[in-house]
Amino acid sequence: MESEQSNSSNETLVFRLFDEKPSSGLGFLDSPQLPLHPPPPCLEVLPSEVSAGVKYIAEPVNVGGVTLLKGRVSTQDVFALANSDLVPGKYEGGLKLWEGSLDLITALSSDIKEGKLSFAGKRVLELGCGHGLPGIFACQKGAASVHFQDFNAEVLRCLTIPNVNANVQKKSEHLAIDMNESNNWDTRFFAGDWVELHCVLPYACKDENEASYLAQLDRASSYDIVLMAETVYSISALPNLYRLIKKCLCNPRGVVYMAAKKYYFGVGGGSRRFLSVVENDGTFAASLVSEVADGSSNVREVWKLLPK
């Protein structure tokens, strides 16, 4: 499957969906220089900014021993893009539910069962959330607060916030109690590129000096848990993503859970490429939580990063 993208001069660039093996050797990185879009501004999106104009249909998904509701919205309606998984720098794939999100929830669920993880009272950040199902799972498991981030504000307005609302509503119906009383989830939503995101996140060091931000990240000013699924496909974005994590994760008691494909055909990133950035820096120790090789795509993994 291929996706098409037009630049301002109407020249059409073709790139491949990164799940697939390149058939001709003409992968993403071999394409002509992709047009660079200016990154969208970093901002907080309020729950009241939820989109009313885009059709949203909720459906159940069973994962990690729980049933979550996930929405379906059309990429055409939101971005006027047909059949596109991703347009680099413009739309980063947040409207689709990627397998890694479900792998991540399954891994979180088994770590909870084995007593290796607890969300109770924790401050959680889901990076590159799209549907936000891992963050919603963290809410259900007692997180004190969950902050969701996506590149595109439209994804938050049309999909993430409706998904959070649908799951809150499901909980209140199930418990037969008043919606307002049951909605004690503390959720906030942030849009923008990882380069500048620390400027809008409530718990992130604004100081660019690495020595000072590592020293400042105590529990009061940082996140306990960072979750992310399918965020490490673009090689050029990896250093920015890693720097952001270092600016907002509690030191030394924070933890990162990352789900990703081992390698993304056509774009060159992947879990192993990200781990080489982590290893070169030396701040975190990485351990493999689970591996999924079900033949539906290339091998997928979930990794845990802990400050050394």
Ligand SMILES: C[S@@+](CC[C@H](N)C(=O)[O-])C[C@H]1O[C@@H](n2cnc3c(N)ncnc32)[C@H](O)[C@@H]1O
């Ligand atoms: C392939 S989607 C994965 C969505 C979701 N986590 C899932 O697994 O279904 C990648 C996500 O990473 C985020 N992302 C990618 N590049 C980014 C960048 N440079 N800055 C901020 N977010 C980015 C986008 O928010 C996008 O939704």
